[in-house]
Amino acid sequence: MRRFIQAFTLVELLVVIAIVSTVAAILLPAFWGARGVVLRSACQSNLHQISLGSLAYNLDYDDRFMPINYQPSSPPNSRNDRTWVQMVLPYVGSFQVFQCPADFSNRPTPEATFDQDLVPGDTDSQYYTASLRSDYGYNYQNLAPVLLTSDGGHALTRETNDVSDPSNTVEFMDSVWSRNSSGIPFGGGNWLVVPPCRFYEPDGASVVPVDSFTGEQNSHVKVFTTSDGWAPQVQSASNLYGGAWPWHMGRLNVVEVDGSVKSLDPIQLSSGCDVQGQWAGEIEDPVAYMWDLR
Secondary structure: OOOOOOOOOHHHHHHHHHHHHHHHHHHHHHHHHHHHHHHHHHHHHHHHHHHHHHHHHHHHOOOEOOOOEOOOOOOOOOOOOOEHHHHHHHHHOOHHHHOOOOOOOOOOOHHHHOOOOOOOOOOOHHHHHHHOOOOEEEOHHHHOOEEEEOOEEEEOOOEHHHOOOHHHOEEEEEEOOEEOOOOOEEOOOOOEOOOOOOEEOHHHOOOOOEEOOOOEOOOOEOOOOOOOOOOOOOOOOOOOOOOEOOOEOOEEEEEEOOOOEEEEOHHHHHOOEOOOHHHOOEEOOOOOOOOOOO
């Protein structure tokens, strides 16, 4: 007695493959979109914790924002210095909070950022080098600029009362360490971000522009980036947006001084600003500009 084995024909297999491919094409964007929303929410939670930690620090230090580090002039290391990340770390409890969950870039291994000159009894000193790759950059030029004087650099930490509009003044945001020639981010984040504009003319008068970093007409501040301001025409530069970076489906998370967290398109960061290289453009609309304290 002959037995017949049932099997799919080639046509049937092709039909099944086509159906599966179609379903996958429909579901994958939704899957990645949902995954992106989850990562963005986790990132916003990190920023909220960092904001609360920063607020606690401010309350402990006469309502002043933290400096970027202890040693703006002398050669710093993990023995004689602390970054703003390390200053806030005791208030948030975990260094993991400073890493964006959407940052899958090739960053240094823990061994490469381990500080050999650890301070005995100080468990936070091991994070000194790693803190420079924090995924959340600090708006230091406006909140804690480093003034250059004849005897070195000194942090001008501003008071919280100096901020006229806390709900529209950037404190921290998503950042990137660098990008390769193809524009692919690598190295993790950057502990500092740079504003797109620096100077403005008071009351629209044709006088010497005021430096928004210090509120003075003539001042000298230290810049901790490879170039001044943004580089809007250099697509591979890490300072395309002053170190800020849209890790979340073309958008980035920002936390304001009052603790409110927003998801923004990078171009929104330059609202009210005439973006030009080396801070050549001025602040045109102080109300829309979200970096300055005014």
